Amino acid sequence: MTFKPVAEQFAYLKKGVAEIIREDELRSRLEKSFQSGKPLRVYLGVDPTAPDIHLGHTVVLRKLKHFQDMGHTAVFLIGDFSAMIGDPTGRSETRPPLSREEVNANAKTYLAQVFKILDPQKTEVRYNSEWLDKLSSAEVVKLCAHYRLARMLEREDFRSRLENEQPISVHELLYPLLTAYDAVSLKSDVELGATEQKFNLLVHRDIQREYGLEGQVCVTMPILVGLDGSKKMSKSLGNYVGITEAPADIFGKMMSIPDDLMWSYYELVTDRTPEEIVALKSEVSSGKLHPMEAKMKLATEVVSGFQGEDAGKKAAENFQRVFRDREAPTEVPVTRIPRGPSKKLTSLLVELNLAPSKSEAERLIKQKGVEINEAAVDDFRKELDLSQPAEFLIRAGKKKFVRLVVE
Helix, strand or coil: CCCCCHHHHHHHHHCCCCEEECHHHHHHHHHHHHHHCCCCEEEEEECCCCCCCEHHHHHHHHHHHHHHHCCCEEEEEECCCHHHCCCCCCCCCCCCCCCHHHHHHHHHHHHHHHCCCCCHHHEEEEECHHHHCCCCHHHHHHHHCCCCHHHHCCCHHHHHHHHCCCCCCHHHHHHHHHHHHHHHHHCCCEEEEEHHHHHHHHHHHHHHHHCCCCCCEEEEECCCECCCCCCECCCCCCCCCECCCCHHHHHHHHHCCCHHHHHHHHHHHCCCCHHHHHHHHHHHHHCCCCHHHHHHHHHHHHHHHHHCHHHHHHHHHHHHHHHHCCCCCCCCCEEEECCCCCEEHHHHHHHCCCCCCHHHHHHHHHCCCEEECCEECCCCCCEECCCCCEEEEEEECCCEEEEEEEC
């Protein structure tokens, strides 16, 4: 197989990376691969503990794609066995174990989403139950003998729990050792993970050596900052972008990020080269390109990557129409109701899910954030006549629209 020059590969693969352990080893392996024509085996292990993934999860996945782009073998490892143990990384307490049924159901939806990024024809999909289910008790004991308890307890979350007199279950200590056996079984050259996975990756590298293999290179990726511009992207914090959300929703969320954060997103959630990103940044700095336009390019690329180019183009056009030209979107949800007595607008906004409460609806109206048929409403006591057939295009805030049809 013919590979791109090593310097070009290395620059592309290093984009957005937090740490490479060790850089000289990665260069050396790329050199050997280039000379021999044999691709590196690069893997990412994921425990399917939830059915859906968001943009933050795709950062490491995209780095696996970058290795795939460079002609190397991308191995996507589903931790169907390890998910039943639970990775203690970053946790202050033992995680309840998942059943095999829960894990399998999650894994199925994971793959459908993962292949929005990876090329399914060029991806080796493996499950660690292939080898971990078959380990005998003697082999597990032998595996544990290769690592010291003192080293394991150096791990930050374990150390913190010990100091705070919080319990640690023995099976949690087994997690990094059993997943290290994944690296042994896969004979991986490179393993990818988020920065919070660094301890596990280093254990995997050490255990490979204990089994007579050359220790893999560890590549860690930063945690993606959420839409609020300050905290880790998380569903629980509501600052996330779900990759299966509607294109218009993804686009709108991407446009809401702070301007200075978009360069990190360009690095971590697109396939643009470092040179392309520097050129874009230079255009914005010089005033040649408005930051809004640069962000729209980013949002279009993200939507296109998950939903297709046509969806990306339509989402951009819809954003232009709604937010810049202040016109209604081409597709507005329709709610039909029977004729009846007049109703207060504040109550209607709540019923139509355009406001969470009547007080919030009142606040929106006072701030002229509500429009009916493109005319701003300035009286929070306003009532809508629902006694005759009619149609109202109601807008609340910048993003929410409903076409109310009275029949």
